[in-house]
Amino acid sequence: MEGQFINKMEVNKRFRTHNPHQAHLFYLPYSVTRLVQYNWVKGTPMNNLGAIVLDYVNLIATKHPFWNRSLGADHFMLSCHDWGPATSFYVAGLVKNSIRALCNANTSERFNPTKDVSVPEISLKSDRLEGLIGGPSPSKRSILAFFAGGNHGFVRPILFKHWEKKDPDIQVHNYLPRGVSYTDLMRQSKYCLCPSGYEVASPRIVEALYNGCVPVLISKAYVPPFSDVLNWKTFAVIVSLEEIPELKKILTGIPERQYIRMQKRVIRVRRHFELHVNPERFDVFHMILHSIWLRRLNVRVSNDDGEMFLD
Known part of the structure; x- marks a missing residue:
């Protein structure tokens, strides 16, 4: 998502300007993924990565007046890497004032929903969506709930303890055997479980939407993406950790007519999570920009004396 967003900002001239006085926002286009790839040695602390980000922002603040004018409040970064939030902690203004668009929208790790933006985590093998979006009607989905993935973090062990190999209606797998299709099982399921792993975000949420499966957020x-405009409770089930043992009771307790309405809403909202080579109206690229713009509305910057106001 980092690379895709940077690329689309570069090639879509309608969203950017070379005149800083016409800009509503300033994008800090650094990639945490590339920082890790080229500047991190496995097994070493990430301090040097944070120092690189700090040097980068200090350089911008030295060369240009706009960071200091607003204390970074009209600047934004975007990262889907696990270390995106952590590297931002090395720049006080970035965490306190700037808009951080993050996949790991974890409020326990200082994600601020009123200032920061939750970005959907999307895992694609290419930039094409052919074959990734679809699925049968609700009447042809025979599995109540499905999950397959690693048993890590502090949420999934609870899920595995209560449901792995315990009930054919709640299919929880520690990865799938060779030859078993992950996508086919999603498309056979009414609900797709999306438990947090090491981080709160998971690509399974978008995968569920792509395959017409009602996501169950655990x-x-x-903070789910685009919550400013999307009411997640109308097309997803939100389950607390304490409710995991009651998962089957919760899902079977949802009336069939309500499930069908939720599934239809999944089909309607998934366009907001689709990534296209050339951005299309209302797709994920536009939704991210819209979420960032909404937060920019909370900041007023004076062009004369440099004062900055937070509404």
Whole structure:
């Protein structure tokens, strides 16, 4: 998502300007993924990565007046890497004032929903969506709930303890055997479980939407993407950690007519999570920009004396 967003900002001239006085926002286009790839040695602390980000912002503040004018409040970064939030902690203004667009929208790790933006985590093998979006009607989905993935973090062990190999209606797998299709099982399921792993975000949420499966969000501190305009409770089930043992009771307790309405809403909202080579209206690229713009509306910057106001 980092690379895709940077690329689309570069090639879509309608969203950017070379005149800083016409800009509503300033994008800090650094990639945490690339920082890790080129500047981190496995097994070493990440201090040097944070120092690179700090040097980068200090350089911008030295060369240009706009960071200091607003204390970074009209600047934003975007990261889907696990270390995106952590590297931002090395720059006080970035955490306190700037807009951080993050996949790991974890309120227990200082994610601020009123200032920061939750970005959907999307895992794609290419930039094409052919074959990734679809699925049968609700009447042809025979599995109540499905999950397959690693048993890590502090949410998934609870899920595995109560449901792995315990009930054919709640299919929880510690990865799938060779030859078993992950996508096919999603498309056979009414509900797709999306428990947090090491981090609160998971690509399974978008995968569920792509495959017409109602997502079940299981997390302690996750802020779902685009919550400013999307009412997640109308097309997803939100389950607390304490409710995991009651998962089957909760899902079977949802009336069939309500489930069908939720599934239809999944089909309607998934366009907001689709990534296209050339951005299309209302797709994920536009939704991210819209979320960032909404937070920019809370900041007023004076062009004369440099004063900055937070509404």
